[in-house]
Structures are given as C-alpha cells and as structure tokens.
Amino acid sequence: xxxxxxxxxxxxxxxAAAPGAVLDGPVSHxxxxxxxxxxxxxxxxxxxxGLHPGQEFLMMHLWDHGAVRQxxxxxxxxxxxxxxxxxxxRLEQSGHVRRRPDPADRRASLVEATxxxxxxLTEVSRAWGDLERQTLEGLDGAERAELxxxxxxxxxxxxxxxxxxxxxxxxxxxPSPTDR
Numbered sequence: 001x002x003x004x005x006x007x008x009x010x011x012x013x014x015x016a017a018a019p020g021a022v023l024d025g026p027v028s029h030x031x032x033x034x035x036x037x038x039x040x041x042x043x044x045x046x047x048x049x050g051l052h053p054g055q056e057f058l059m060m061h062l063w064d065h066g067a068v069r070q071x072x073x074x075x076x077x078x079x080x081x082x083x084x085x086x087x088x089x090r091l092e093q094s095g096h097v098r099r100r101p102d103p104a105d106r107r108a109s110l111v112e113a114t115x116x117x118x119x120x121l122t123e124v125s126r127a128w129g130d131l132e133r134q135t136l137e138g139l140d141g142a143e144r145a146e147l148x149x150x151x152x153x154x155x156x157x158x159x160x161x162x163x164x165x166x167x168x169x170x171x172x173x174x175p176s177p178t179d180r
Contacts, residue, residue: 067112
C-alpha cells in the first residue's frame with residue numbers, strides 16, 4: 001500500500017499514528033495535532049465571514065480597546081510586524097479597520113475598528129461559539145471544566161518557558177473557564 005492509498009482509505013475521523021520521532025513527546029504531539037485541526041475548523045468558520053485566521057484576534061483587540069497604536073496591536077497579538085501589517089491592509093480594504101496618524105506622535109499610526117465592523121463582532125462571536133461547541137463535542141461538563149483547567153496550567157508552563165527563552169508574546173495567562 002502506498003502512502004497515497006493509505007491516505008485515501010483513512011476515514012475523516014482517523015488520524016495518522018504518531019511518528020517514531022515523537023515517542024518521547026506524545027502529549028506535545030497530541031497538542032500539535034489538536035491545534036492544527038482547531039485552526040482548520042476555525043479557518044473554515046472565519047472564511048465564511050470573509051476573514052483570514054488571526055484577523056479575528058486583531059478585531060477582538062480593537063473592539064475591546066478602541067483605537068490603539070499599530071505597535072501596541074503588534075505586541076498584543078504577538079505576531080511578526082509584517083504579518084500584522086498585511087492583516088491590517090486586508091482589513092482596511094474590507095472596511096473593517098481604519099488607520100490614521102496618532103495626534104500625540106505623528107510618526108505612529110492609530111488603528112481602530114470602523115462602525116461597519118460592528119456587525120462583524122456579532123458574527124465573530126457566533127463563529128467562536130460554534131468553534132467551542134465543535135471543539136468540546138463529546139465532553140460532559142466536568143470534562144470540559146477539567147480540560148479548561150489543565151490547558152490553563154499548560155499555558156502557564158509554556159509562558160514561563162517562553163519568558164525564560166527571552167521570547168515575547170506571553171501575557172499573564174488567562175483564567176480558565178472554570179476560574180470565572
């Protein structure tokens with residue numbers, strides 16, 4: 001059986017076996033697979049709204065904080081400046097954001113959500129609700145709470161490791177859904 005034939009005979013819910021190189025990291029491999037699948041499903045939901053994955057995080061920050069400097073937005077989402085610039089160009093072309101000079105510092109640029117993006121806020125919230133339901137389907141309430149708690153601990157560990165490595169992009173870990 002060739003690799004192509006094996007892929008064709010696999011059902012949509014079956015995942016490939018873990019490669020031998022990850023035998024010492026089965027949890028990390030599982031997290032990587034889950035994150036990839038989560039992004040695929042999120043991407044599909046966002047495409048239906050005319051967004052690319054990651055753009056919703058820019059919009060969420062703008063909806064929550066109002067006009068912010070582009071440099072602050074880059075730091076808040078933890079992405080490469082060129083990636084954020086490209087995202088903002090697309091969002092600006094679609095009428096969801098507006099950029100203007102910062103009156104306090106003309107060298108800086110302020111980014112803000114437009115009134116036209118207000119309807120998008122409702123749609124993004126709905127998409128994230130759908131993503132949450134699809135992600136947690138098959139888990140009961142206690143399992144959902146436990147997963148949230150454990151992921152919060154994992155996030156804290158990874159934030160500490162990232163900080164030790166000098167990497168930015170890790171804010172104070174968010175409370176798990178059970179801490180709210």
